Amino acid sequence: MNCPITSRLCYTDGTIYIERCALRMAFSSCTSAAILRTSLTPPTSLRRSPPYTPPIFQSLVANPPACSLRLHNSSRIGVNPEEFHCKASSSMAEIATEKAKGKVQVFDSEEDLAVSLAKHTADLSDKFAKRRGAFTVVLSGGSLIKSLRKLAEAPYIDAVEWLKWHVFWVDERVVPKDHEDSNYKLAFDGFLSKVPISPGNVYAINDALSAEGAADDYETCLKHLVKTNIIDVSQATGLPKFDLMLLGMGPDGHVASLFPGHPLVQANKQWVAFIKDSPKPPPERITFTFPVINSSANIALVVAGAGKANVVNVALGNGQSSGLLPVQMVSPEGELRWFLDNGAASHL
Numbered sequence: 001m002n003c004p005i006t007s008r009l010c011y012t013d014g015t016i017y018i019e020r021c022a023l024r025m026a027f028s029s030c031t032s033a034a035i036l037r038t039s040l041t042p043p044t045s046l047r048r049s050p051p052y053t054p055p056i057f058q059s060l061v062a063n064p065p066a067c068s069l070r071l072h073n074s075s076r077i078g079v080n081p082e083e084f085h086c087k088a089s090s091s092m093a094e095i096a097t098e099k100a101k102g103k104v105q106v107f108d109s110e111e112d113l114a115v116s117l118a119k120h121t122a123d124l125s126d127k128f129a130k131r132r133g134a135f136t137v138v139l140s141g142g143s144l145i146k147s148l149r150k151l152a153e154a155p156y157i158d159a160v161e162w163l164k165w166h167v168f169w170v171d172e173r174v175v176p177k178d179h180e181d182s183n184y185k186l187a188f189d190g191f192l193s194k195v196p197i198s199p200g201n202v203y204a205i206n207d208a209l210s211a212e213g214a215a216d217d218y219e220t221c222l223k224h225l226v227k228t229n230i231i232d233v234s235q236a237t238g239l240p241k242f243d244l245m246l247l248g249m250g251p252d253g254h255v256a257s258l259f260p261g262h263p264l265v266q267a268n269k270q271w272v273a274f275i276k277d278s279p280k281p282p283p284e285r286i287t288f289t290f291p292v293i294n295s296s297a298n299i300a301l302v303v304a305g306a307g308k309a310n311v312v313n314v315a316l317g318n319g320q321s322s323g324l325l326p327v328q329m330v331s332p333e334g335e336l337r338w339f340l341d342n343g344a345a346s347h348l
């Protein structure tokens with residue numbers, strides 16, 4: 001169903017200089033869950049980090065939206081309908097833009113978002129398992145993991161070819177794997193322990209190394225997996241081309257561990273970089289760089305909650321920020337799809 005829409009989507013393209021990287025080593029000590037499972041001692045209670053208050057909020061100029069997005073019987077005005085159109089259903093409104101700008105889906109609730117995200121992921125799993133005999137999936141930390149819960153339920157728990165999955169992290173905190181801040185632990189507890197992915201296909205960082213060492217080791221691991229055709233390679237960039245990257249976004253517009261205003265946002269020499277001064281704790285992390293993120297075949301940007309509405313409005317609507325936000329630099333070689341709940345889309 002086509003309908004006029006109320007909200008203009010404004011994008012600012014980030015310029016990223018991509019450098020072809022040569023494979024330099026075929027061996028890495030990156031660890032798999034086969035080892036990790038034996039070393040992970042689940043804590044009796046899960047303590048959370050103190051809430052993180054993003055400084056970027058001070059500089060975000062939340063322009064009043066031209067109009068609001070209504071999911072049911074949507075009536076939208078103010079944008080050239082030839083440029084944009086939307087599809088509406090009882091639980092989802094879809095705003096389609098030209099291909100490079102991504103597909104934006106807004107769900108009535110995070111529950112509906114999770115249902116759709118599971119279907120999208122399972123469809124891609126099926127496609128790549130058939131095409132390549134493997135499905136490479138990159139996880140984020142944070143709230144994304146909870147939104148993957150439907151994959152561990154019928155019909156996907158039985159239908160997905162889990163043994164074809166290879167799981168990576170777009171960023172990881174340099175802490176032990178049983179630490180409350182570990183993205184591995186978050187994913188293991190909330191998702192990986194509930195689905196039959198081969199433990200040997202789960203590529204966690206080596207938490208015995210320094211931040212610099214862990215980033216280098218993870219990059220070496222990726223290069224080995226590219227060389228052995230587990231990870232596809234981008235013909236355009238020569239960089240690893242993951243089948244699906246599941247990105248979260250922080251309330252400051254950061255993705256992975258690439259934070260607004262941090263020089264790492266421009267990193268283009270390495271595949272995996274380290275950061276020791278992350279504005280969001282913990283300070284020491286490793287992260288994929290933008291050239292690798294943007295070589296992906298598919299990126300799902302999953303954003304839920306009204307606390308992120310200002311930044312979503314900067315990325316997709318009329319909002320402005322003092323500088324280009326990392327989330328605005330996400331521009332994959334393949335498909336970009338946004339999964340928003342109505343809270344996250346409330347300023348559009």
Ligand SMILES: O=C1O[C@H](COP(=O)(O)O)[C@@H](O)[C@H](O)[C@H]1O
Pocket residue numbers: 139140141142143144171172183247248249250251254255256257280
């Ligand atoms: O620190 C991180 O934050 C982002 C966003 O987390 P969220 O809880 O606000 O969704 C996450 O995507 C990233 O992987 C993580 O390390």
